[in-house]
Amino acid sequence: MKQTEQITEVLLAPWEAERVLSLMHQCAPDLKSLDLSCRALLEAPLGLARFADLETLDLSHNQLEDLGRPLLNLQRLRALAVRDNQLSEVPPVIPQLRSLELLDLGDNRIRALPAEMLAMQRLRRLDLRGNPITMDNVPEPLRAVTVL
Numbered sequence: 715m716k717q718t719e720q721i722t723e724v725l726l727a728p729w730e731a732e733r734v735l736s737l738m739h740q741c742a743p744d745l746k747s748l749d750l751s752c753r754a755l756l757e758a759p760l761g762l763a764r765f766a767d768l769e770t771l772d773l774s775h776n777q778l779e780d781l782g783r784p785l786l787n788l789q790r791l792r793a794l795a796v797r798d799n800q801l802s803e804v805p806p807v808i809p810q811l812r813s814l815e816l817l818d819l820g821d822n823r824i825r826a827l828p829a830e831m832l833a834m835q836r837l838r839r840l841d842l843r844g845n846p847i848t849m850d851n852v853p854e855p856l857r858a859v860t861v862l
Protein backbone atom coordinates (compact mmCIF):
# COMPACT_ATOMS: atom_id res chain seq x y z
CA MET A 715 0.00 0.00 0.00
CA LYS A 716 1.30 3.37 -0.92
CA GLN A 717 -0.76 5.68 1.28
CA THR A 718 -1.86 4.32 4.64
CA GLU A 719 -4.14 7.30 5.25
CA GLN A 720 -6.51 5.79 2.66
CA ILE A 721 -7.22 2.69 4.74
CA THR A 722 -10.79 2.98 5.98
CA GLU A 723 -11.81 -0.65 6.44
CA VAL A 724 -10.05 -3.90 7.38
CA LEU A 725 -11.07 -7.56 7.75
CA LEU A 726 -9.25 -9.84 10.22
CA ALA A 727 -8.94 -13.55 10.99
CA PRO A 728 -9.68 -14.45 14.66
CA TRP A 729 -6.21 -15.68 15.54
CA GLU A 730 -4.66 -12.48 14.23
CA ALA A 731 -6.98 -9.98 15.88
CA GLU A 732 -4.77 -8.52 18.62
CA ARG A 733 -1.56 -8.50 16.59
CA VAL A 734 -3.17 -7.10 13.47
CA LEU A 735 -5.15 -4.47 15.40
CA SER A 736 -1.89 -3.25 16.89
CA LEU A 737 -0.25 -3.04 13.48
CA MET A 738 -3.33 -1.44 11.93
CA HIS A 739 -3.35 1.25 14.57
CA GLN A 740 0.20 2.16 13.62
CA CYS A 741 -0.75 2.39 9.93
CA ALA A 742 -4.32 3.67 10.18
CA PRO A 743 -5.01 5.24 13.57
CA ASP A 744 -8.05 7.05 12.14
CA LEU A 745 -9.82 3.86 11.00
CA LYS A 746 -13.59 4.46 10.64
CA SER A 747 -14.98 0.98 9.96
CA LEU A 748 -13.98 -2.44 11.24
CA ASP A 749 -15.58 -5.79 10.44
CA LEU A 750 -14.76 -8.56 12.92
CA SER A 751 -17.82 -10.66 12.09
CA CYS A 752 -17.65 -14.45 11.67
CA ARG A 753 -14.29 -14.71 13.46
CA ALA A 754 -15.20 -17.14 16.29
CA LEU A 755 -14.27 -14.47 18.83
CA LEU A 756 -14.94 -15.34 22.46
CA GLU A 757 -14.28 -11.78 23.65
CA ALA A 758 -13.90 -8.35 22.15
CA PRO A 759 -10.21 -7.76 21.34
CA LEU A 760 -8.50 -5.35 23.73
CA GLY A 761 -6.92 -3.64 20.73
CA LEU A 762 -10.29 -2.12 19.79
CA ALA A 763 -9.74 0.52 22.46
CA ARG A 764 -7.00 2.09 20.30
CA PHE A 765 -9.43 3.12 17.57
CA ALA A 766 -11.12 6.15 19.13
CA ASP A 767 -12.28 7.40 15.69
CA LEU A 768 -14.11 4.19 14.81
CA GLU A 769 -17.68 4.87 13.65
CA THR A 770 -18.82 1.41 12.53
CA LEU A 771 -18.03 -1.90 14.21
CA ASP A 772 -19.37 -5.32 13.26
CA LEU A 773 -18.90 -8.10 15.83
CA SER A 774 -21.74 -10.26 14.49
CA HIS A 775 -21.69 -14.04 14.20
CA ASN A 776 -19.12 -14.70 16.91
CA GLN A 777 -19.41 -16.33 20.33
CA LEU A 778 -19.35 -13.22 22.53
CA GLU A 779 -21.05 -13.39 25.93
CA ASP A 780 -20.06 -9.81 26.81
CA LEU A 781 -18.26 -6.94 25.13
CA GLY A 782 -16.01 -5.94 28.00
CA ARG A 783 -14.20 -2.67 28.44
CA PRO A 784 -12.43 -2.30 25.04
CA LEU A 785 -15.47 -0.53 23.60
CA LEU A 786 -15.54 2.20 26.27
CA ASN A 787 -13.03 4.23 24.30
CA LEU A 788 -15.17 4.15 21.15
CA GLN A 789 -17.22 7.25 21.90
CA ARG A 790 -17.58 8.15 18.19
CA LEU A 791 -19.13 4.78 17.35
CA ARG A 792 -22.38 5.35 15.43
CA ALA A 793 -23.21 1.80 14.32
CA LEU A 794 -22.62 -1.41 16.28
CA ALA A 795 -23.66 -4.89 15.15
CA VAL A 796 -23.43 -7.73 17.66
CA ARG A 797 -25.96 -10.01 15.95
CA ASP A 798 -25.86 -13.78 16.50
CA ASN A 799 -23.63 -14.07 19.55
CA GLN A 800 -24.22 -15.49 23.03
CA LEU A 801 -25.41 -12.32 24.79
CA SER A 802 -27.97 -13.01 27.51
CA GLU A 803 -28.19 -9.34 28.46
CA VAL A 804 -27.28 -5.99 26.99
CA PRO A 805 -23.59 -5.51 27.82
CA PRO A 806 -23.11 -2.67 30.34
CA VAL A 807 -20.79 -0.83 27.96
CA ILE A 808 -23.51 -0.27 25.35
CA PRO A 809 -25.51 2.44 27.17
CA GLN A 810 -22.23 4.31 27.65
CA LEU A 811 -21.75 4.62 23.88
CA ARG A 812 -23.67 7.88 23.57
CA SER A 813 -23.05 8.41 19.83
CA LEU A 814 -24.71 5.13 18.80
CA GLU A 815 -27.45 5.58 16.23
CA LEU A 816 -27.78 1.98 15.01
CA LEU A 817 -27.56 -1.01 17.35
CA ASP A 818 -28.10 -4.56 16.12
CA LEU A 819 -28.44 -7.08 18.97
CA GLY A 820 -30.52 -9.55 16.96
CA ASP A 821 -30.34 -13.33 17.41
CA ASN A 822 -28.96 -13.40 20.94
CA ARG A 823 -30.63 -14.44 24.22
CA ILE A 824 -31.64 -11.00 25.52
CA ARG A 825 -34.87 -10.95 27.56
CA ALA A 826 -34.93 -7.34 28.81
CA LEU A 827 -33.31 -3.96 28.29
CA PRO A 828 -31.60 -2.06 31.09
CA ALA A 829 -33.02 1.32 32.11
CA GLU A 830 -29.60 2.86 31.35
CA MET A 831 -30.42 2.58 27.65
CA LEU A 832 -32.87 5.45 28.05
CA ALA A 833 -29.85 7.78 28.09
CA MET A 834 -29.00 6.81 24.52
CA GLN A 835 -30.46 9.96 22.97
CA ARG A 836 -29.04 9.41 19.46
CA LEU A 837 -30.27 5.83 19.04
CA ARG A 838 -32.46 5.66 15.93
CA ARG A 839 -32.70 1.89 15.37
CA LEU A 840 -32.50 -0.97 17.84
CA ASP A 841 -32.78 -4.41 16.27
CA LEU A 842 -33.76 -7.13 18.76
CA ARG A 843 -35.19 -9.66 16.31
CA GLY A 844 -34.54 -13.27 17.27
CA ASN A 845 -34.29 -12.59 21.03
CA PRO A 846 -36.71 -13.92 23.66
CA ILE A 847 -37.91 -10.39 24.45
CA THR A 848 -41.32 -8.82 24.07
CA MET A 849 -42.21 -5.18 23.62
CA ASP A 850 -43.41 -5.22 27.25
CA ASN A 851 -39.75 -5.55 28.28
CA VAL A 852 -38.69 -2.55 26.18
CA PRO A 853 -38.88 0.82 27.99
CA GLU A 854 -41.59 3.01 26.45
CA PRO A 855 -39.23 5.70 25.03
CA LEU A 856 -37.24 3.02 23.15
CA ARG A 857 -40.23 1.31 21.56
CA ALA A 858 -40.36 3.75 18.65
CA VAL A 859 -36.85 2.77 17.49
CA THR A 860 -37.06 -0.96 18.31
CA VAL A 861 -37.53 -3.77 15.82
CA LEU A 862 -38.63 -7.14 17.22
